[in-house]
Amino acid sequence: MNFSEFNFESSLQEGLDAMGFEKPTPVQEQAIPVILEGKDIIACAQTGTGKTAAFILPVLNKIAQSGGGKLDTLVLAPTRELAIQIDQQIQGFAYFVGISSIPIYGGGDGVIWEQQKRALEQGAEIVVATPGRLIALLAGGKIKLDTLKHLILDEADRMLDMGFSDDLLTIVNYLPKDRQTILFSATMPPKIRTFSKKLLNNNPEEISLAVGKTAEGVTQSAYLVYDAQKEDLTRHILKQKDYEAVIIFASTKEKVKSLYKALKKDIEVEAFHSDLEQVEREQIMSRFKNRALKVLIGTDIISRGIDVVGIELVINFDTPNDPEDYVHRVGRTARADSQGEAITFINDKDRHKFNRIEALIGMEIEKLSLPEGYPEGPSYGSTATSKPRHKGNSKHKTKGNSQYKNPEKAERSPKPRARQNVKEIPSSNNIESKEQATSIKPRQNPKIERSPEFQEKPKNSKFGSRKNVID
DNA sequence: AAAAAAG
Incomplete structure (x- = not known):
């Protein structure tokens, strides 16, 4: 044809x-x-x-x-x-x-x-x-x-x-x-x-046409983490490669704002959500599309449709509430037959949400072990307060980003673990105390300062040699 | 349960 x-x-x-x-x-x-x-x-x-x-x-x-x-x-x-x-x-x-x-x-x-x-x-x-x-x-x-x-x-x-x-x-x-x-x-x-x-x-x-499918070029994986570990793990992931284009999704505007405040201290990031002025939204999107900005933290406002070529990594800082949103978020990467990576953080409360996501996309996503030096995250198959739940969907595994892969953990079926009753990370834990310290800091003015060089107009895509898979 | 969209 x-x-x-x-x-x-x-x-x-x-x-x-x-x-x-x-x-x-x-x-x-x-x-x-x-x-x-x-x-x-x-x-x-x-x-x-x-x-x-x-x-x-x-x-x-x-x-x-x-x-x-x-x-x-x-x-x-x-x-x-x-x-x-x-x-x-x-x-x-x-x-x-x-x-x-x-x-x-x-x-x-x-x-x-x-x-x-x-x-x-x-x-x-x-x-x-x-x-x-x-x-x-x-x-x-x-x-x-x-x-x-x-x-x-x-x-x-x-x-x-x-x-x-x-x-x-x-x-x-x-x-x-x-x-x-x-x-x-x-x-x-x-x-x-x-x-x-x-x-x-x-x-x-x-x-x-095929719906609920994530693009083939996306390597999908997930970490089981406590909320307090998420920020540090994000930093760790961003350090693994010299990423040119990354989107981090969080589930609320407040989460986006607080993560932005935390990360901007040492990483060049911007937050994207509906509380921004429209001009700021357009400037940030323009910078991101032009690669003047490498890391963008956003709500689901940018999960659908937004077409930025060559996004290498999507981090779901929060497990999406709606399984459809997972497909859309992950769909920001690996567009037009390119390769991409999607990493989702699952906390103890989000496990059922993630099960629904796996059901929708029809495959099990590999749960990676936390990197060396990180305290153990929550276990997947059970909660601290309820009986261990069986996880029925033991379908085929996705190929892993094997960076932190612990084959032993990835392959075995989830079962109650010795630490399963630990509800939160012990207070002696470094990450926990550090994270809490950041989270109780006073709010900053959400207005973002802009330097003049970022005022440029959005790039006109009129003559771009874009493929016909944009939408 | 939260997101966005009209001031």
């Missing part, structure tokens, strides 16, 4: 040639003909599969055929970063067909707001938006969507999880009934099905 078989307009095909796009990914191969036909579509596909190109290429082709000049397509995304990124990718393709796209999202201190208003006045065929700001614009009559032909919902499951259901219905009320609706979702829970009935026409085409 080759892109040329879709019979795109010559300008679009030339663009694809110029960008080095030859073979469509599976989701592109399945979705593009359906969208070209004009049918509504529900596509179950994960990030990293080339989703953006899958929906935008056929849409661009249709706009090019119609001559453009009118607002034609609305793309909705759950986070601002995702909206920005989708817009940039669209611009990369749209350039070749003389079509324009603008991003619409909140935050930004009025500056971004002004830019967005100006862009809207100039007009564009495609708008990529987060729901809140778009509704504000619609309500204020600043944007008209009555010429719209295509509605695309990206990460629909996430948007519903985030409580956007009502917002989406509000937006849809502003749209013509006679339109094509394209829904992408990483998962297909009943909630999405019910919801899609409200937005899509009677007989949408459904396509589904």
